Amino acid sequence: MVFTVRLAPVDKVLVVPRRPRARYSMRNISIGLDMGAYQIVTGFFAQDDPAADGVRIGALPPRFGLLDDSPSRWSRFATRIEGLNAAAPPGTRYKVCFFVRHGQGYHNVAEAKYGRELWDQHWSKLYRDEELVWGPDPDLTSIGVVQAEDARRLWETELEYNVPLPQKHYASPLQRALRTWHEIFVKSESLSQHASRVKILEDLREEHGEHTCDMRSPRKTIAEEFPPPIYEFEEGFAEEDTIWKADERETKPHVRERAQAVLDRIFSQDEETYICITAHSGIINGFIAAMGRPRYPLPTGGILPLVIKGEVGGRSV
Numbered sequence: 247m248v249f250t251v252r253l254a255p256v257d258k259v260l261v262v263p264r265r266p267r268a269r270y271s272m273r274n275i276s277i278g279l280d281m282g283a284y285q286i287v288t289g290f291f292a293q294d295d296p297a298a299d300g301v302r303i304g305a306l307p308p309r310f311g312l313l314d315d316s317p318s319r320w321s322r323f324a325t326r327i328e329g330l331n332a333a334a335p336p337g338t339r340y341k342v343c344f345f346v347r348h349g350q351g352y353h354n355v356a357e358a359k360y361g362r363e364l365w366d367q368h369w370s371k372l373y374r375d376e377e378l379v380w381g382p383d384p385d386l387t388s389i390g391v392v393q394a395e396d397a398r399r400l401w402e403t404e405l406e407y408n409v410p411l412p413q414k415h416y417a418s419p420l421q422r423a424l425r426t427w428h429e430i431f432v433k434s435e436s437l438s439q440h441a442s443r444v445k446i447l448e449d450l451r452e453e454h455g456e457h458t459c460d461m462r463s464p465r466k467t468i469a470e471e472f473p474p475p476i477y478e479f480e481e482g483f484a485e486e487d488t489i490w491k492a493d494e495r496e497t498k499p500h501v502r503e504r505a506q507a508v509l510d511r512i513f514s515q516d517e518e519t520y521i522c523i524t525a526h527s528g529i530i531n532g533f534i535a536a537m538g539r540p541r542y543p544l545p546t547g548g549i550l551p552l553v554i555k556g557e558v559g560g561r562s563v
Contacts, residue, residue: 305548349390353459381458393547505532
């Protein structure tokens with residue numbers, strides 16, 4: 247699939263008005279920062295168009311969906327991002343976030359087998375059937391590993407055109423997300439030189455509750471499979487999963503609140519411009535909701551790049 251060059255004005259953004267953060271009973275948001283306002287800047291990627299057809303675009307479009315297909319595309323892109331930040335007023339910052347959805351997991355296979363309705367009503371609350379085990383915390387299938395390898399090859403291809411590599415990485419603590427990050431960044435000789443570590447955040451896990459596939463493993467188990475110093479837990483990360491509840495599914499507004507908290511953290515604390523977040527469809531769509539967009543159908547193994555304008559509490563970021 248080929249995208250033509252279409253460079254739109256960089257001030258064309260979708261504005262999401264600030265509003266007080268809601269309180270939810272399931273858990274407290276982990277980051278106690280002022281709520282920021284976040285906007286998707288359009289005109290860079292096929293996916294950032296409000297009318298973008300995610301199904302047509304697919305998981306891994308050429309150039310990650312960058313509209314500029316010239317040989318100097320990523321240098322030109324980086325120059326534009328630098329210009330946006332140089333001209334930004336105090337309290338405003340532009341960052342580029344690559345949202346990576348994990349490759350196919352065994353729970354994805356089970357859901358496809360039974361259909362969404364039966365999955366949500368019955369099978370998602372179990373751990374297995376006669377041929378599949380999907381809970382707790384399922385790993386990638388062989389197809390999921392191949393999807394991650396495809397994402398790795400796209401990064402390596404665009405590296406030849408000087409794609410700006412992520413300067414900071416965050417990931418969900420669930421095994422399928424960490425395995426995807428490992429397959430993409432650790433198993434690549436060229437990418438591993440630039441991805442020395444990833445920070446594991448509880449707020450990046452999938453929608454939790456009821457579905458056994460969304461239970462996470464104990465911290466000790468995660469650390470044994472994904473050891474330091476490459477894999478680093480956020481401060482205060484609990485040993486056991488005290489968040490998942492068998493009789494209560496997390497609400498979409500609460501997922502949005504978690505995503506908002508992560509954005510607040512990134513825009514308030516991180517100096518880096520290029521960020522990679524490896525997680526799940528539910529929380530990725532929480533980020534999208536926090537920026538005023540409807541759900542985006544990112545396939546397993548897909549990457550969604552967005553230029554984000556952030557204004558955090560009127561402070562310089």
